[in-house]
Amino acid sequence: MNEIPSSRRRFLVNLAVAASAVPLGARLLGGNAIAQSLPALPVDNAQAKALAYAEDATTVKHPSFKAGSDCANCQFFQGAPGTSEGPCALFPGHSVKAKGWCSAWAKKA
Numbered sequence: 773m774n775e776i777p778s779s780r781r782r783f784l785v786n787l788a789v790a791a792s793a794v795p796l797g798a799r800l801l802g803g804n805a806i807a808q809s810l811p812a813l814p815v816d817n818a819q820a821k822a823l824a825y826a827e828d829a830t831t832v833k834h835p836s837f838k839a840g841s842d843c844a845n846c847q848f849f850q851g852a853p854g855t856s857e858g859p860c861a862l863f864p865g866h867s868v869k870a871k872g873w874c875s876a877w878a879k880k881a
């Protein structure tokens with residue numbers, strides 16, 4: 773049976789350790805770091821317009837708007853509590869403002 777040279781074995785072990793550390797690091801950084809790496813959802817994005825997304829819920833005049841609702845208390849918001857922005861399940865690849873709102877808002881359980 774062929775043996776793996778020790779330098780190659782060391783390289784493979786280091787590679788495995790490094791590969792396992794990347795997702796852990798991302799988890800330790802939390803949703804805010806991920807959100808900061810996502811571009812902000814443009815209000816003129818076609819889906820954002822279709823769902824009447826606004827960056828400031830206090831300015832919303834939409835008929836389905838409920839007082840006190842915003843992205844931070846929406847079930848689709850994936851940002852860490854207390855952050856100013858975060859990912860939204862409905863707008864993959866973008867971050868939304870925690871104080872934002874859209875007509876798909878649903879109370880966080």
Ligand code: SF4
Nearest residue numbers: 843846848849860874
């Ligand atoms: S679905 Fe919820 S979190 Fe996403 S933009 Fe609309 S209100 Fe904000």
